[in-house]
Amino acid sequence: MIAPPVPQRKVLTDDMVARIEALAPRYPDRRALTLPALHIVNADLRHVPLEAVVEIAAVLGLAPAEVQDTLTFYQFFHQDKPHGKVRVFVCRSISCALRGGDELLTGVCRKFGIEPYGTTVDGELTIEPAECLGACDFAPCMLANDDLLRNMTPETAAAELVKPRARAT
C-alpha cells in the first residue's frame, strides 16, 4: 500500500490557510469558501498564481479545475503576474463617462506612462478600467485600494496616486 503523497504547500502560507479555515463555520459547504479563499490569497500575493489554485483546491477538498473555473469567471483576480501595490480602478460606466471618465482613464494612464491594465515599472501602481464603482454622485471617480477618489481629473488623480496608501482589507 503506497501512502498518498503529503501535499507540500509552496505558495499558501499557514496564516492564509488559518484565515480560510476561520471562515469555514459560516458555510455548510466547503466549496463556498472558494471566493473568500481567493480574496485572501489575492490580498497577500496581489495575484492568484496557478500553484495557489492547486493548493486552495487541496485545502478545500476540490478539484483544481473547480477553483480555476471560479477564478477565471471573475475579472477581479489576475493570474499572470501581481498587480501593483496600489490597484486603481477607473470607472468608465455611463455616469462617469458623461462627466469625463474615459478621458480620466486615458489621461491618468498617460501621466504614468502605462496602458490600461498595465503596471508601472517599479511595481507600485496598476491602473484598470472598471464598470460602475457605485459612486456616480462623485463622477468621475476611481478606487485606489480602499480609497474612493471623487470628482477626479487626470491632474488631481495623478497627484493623489503618488501618495502612499495601504490596503486595509
Place this chain on the structure above:
Amino acid sequence: MQPFQPVLLEAVGIPDGHGLASYRSRGGYAPLEHVLRDKKPADVIETVKASGLRGRGGAGFPTGLKWTFLPKDHPGPIYLCVNADADEREPGTFNNRILMEDDPHQVLEGIVLSAFATRASTAYIYLRYEYPRSWHRLQGAIDEAYAAGLLGRRILGSDFSLDVHLHRGAAAYICGEETGLIESLEGKRAWPRIKPPFPAIEGLFRKPTVVNNIETMACVAQIFRRGVEWFRSIGVPADPANPRDPGSYGPKLYCLSGHVERPGCYEAPLGITARQLIDGHGGGVWKGRKAKAVIPGGISMGLMTESELDTPLDFAGPGRVGCLGLGTAAVVVIDDQTSIVDVLHNSARFFAHESCGQCTPCREGTSWSLRILERIRAGKGRLADLDLLLEMGNTMGMMPGSTICGLADGAAWPMKNAIKKFRGEFEDSIRRTNPSGWMVTDPVPALQRSWEPTDADRHRRWTGDRDRGPRAPQLHRGRAPGRHRDPPLLLAPRAVGRRQLPDVPRRDRLARRRHGQDHDGAQARPRLPDAGQGRHRDRHRQPAGA
C-alpha cells in the same frame, strides 16, 4: 406641497449616525423587540403584505408575496441572501451604498425582521468589492449587534437565532441576478440557474432561499417602526382599472447622476416625476443646458426623451413610455450636447463586458451589438445597421424567451429605446460619417482593444510561456516587427532559388531529374568547389569554361 421628510436617509448628516447608540435613540430595534416577543412569523409576513412593499432591487416583486413561496414546515435551514451587489452594480445606482455606510443598523434590523418572518437561520450579505467603506461599516455594525445580543443565539431572549455573514463579490454584474448570486455564494461561476425550481424551493446549498435587496430590508425596518398606514400613505395607489397593478407605496431612494448640477441620492415618495427630481433636487441640468434623454432607473431600463420627463417614476410609470420599468431608480441625465450614439456605445460596452456567456443570444448579441456600434462610431456605419440592432434587440432576452436571465433584456432595452426614440440622430450620424452610404465591406472591427488581454494571451498562459507576459500592444496591423525579413528581391537571385522549398514529387519533375535536369528546369551542371573566399555573388557566376 410640504417637503418630504427623509426616513430611510434620516441618519445622513448626523455625527456617528451609523452607530448603535444613535440608531437606538432614533427608535431603532424597539419594534424588533416587540415583534420577537409578541408576534409570529406569519404575522410579520401579513404585515409586510398589507404594506404593499415591493422589492427595491429592480423587478418590483411584492416582498411579502415572495416570502409566502417558501415551503411551510420546512425542517430547515432556510437562507436569506441580501443582495448588495448586483442591482447596485447597475450603472448609476448607489443607494445601497448610502444606506450601508450611513445607517447599517437600519439594514440589520430589517434583515433580522425578514429572517424572523421567513424563519431563516443564516443571512448572507453579498457585498461588492468596490465598497470597502460599506464593508467596514457593516462589519462594525454586525459586531456591535452581536455584542448587544441583537444577532446570534436566542436574540433578545426569544427562541429565534440568526447569524449574519458578509460575503465579498469579485466584480461581476451577473451576481445581481438572484440565482447567479446563489451560484456565486456557493463558490461557482455566477451562471444563473434555469427556473424552476425557484430559489424559494431550492436555492442556496439546495435549501429554500429568499433573496432581497438592501433597500427592501431598510423599508421593512421602517414599516415596523412607523406602521403600515404610514407606509401606504406615501406613493401611488394601485390603479383600480388594472387588477395586476399592486401599486407603488412607500419612500424610494432616487440616485441622481450624470449631467445635473447636484448629483446625489435623494429620498422621495414613489411617483415623483423625473422633472421634479431633476429640477427640484438636482438643481437642473448642468451648465444651463437642456436634457436630451434621461435614464429612468439604471441603464438597462432604457431611455426617456425630454418630452417624457413628466412621467411619474413609480413601478408602472416608465413602462408607459416604453422603458423596461423603474429598475433601481437610478436617474441619469444626459444633456443635449451628448451624442446618443456614444451613450448607446457605452451601454453596449457595459453589457458586452458583463454578459456571463451562458446563453448564446446574450453572449453573441451583446458583443456583436458593441462591434456594430464601434463600426458606426468609426465612420463605417450603414443605415441598415439600425434595423439590424433593432432586430437583435427584439430577439435576445427573457421576454422573447431566448435566455435564462434578464441581462439580455437589459442590454436590448436601451438599444431599442435609443434607436426608436432617437433614430434621426443615428441616421444623421451615419450619413455624416459615411456619406457614400455604401455598404462597407471591411470586416467589423475586432472587439478586443489592443491593450486588453487577447485569446492568444490566455492561451499562452496555459501553454506555459508565462515569463513573457501579455503581448506588447501591436500598433499596426501586419507582420510583427520581430519576424520581418528582407523582401526577396534584395537577395541574390540564386539565394531565392536555394530556399528550402518542400520538394513535391511530381511525375514530370521526377522525369526531368532523371534526365539530368534540376528542379528549376536548367541543365544540371557540376558544382564548383567552394574556394572559401568569394562573396556568394561570385559563386553564382557561370564558370568560364561552361
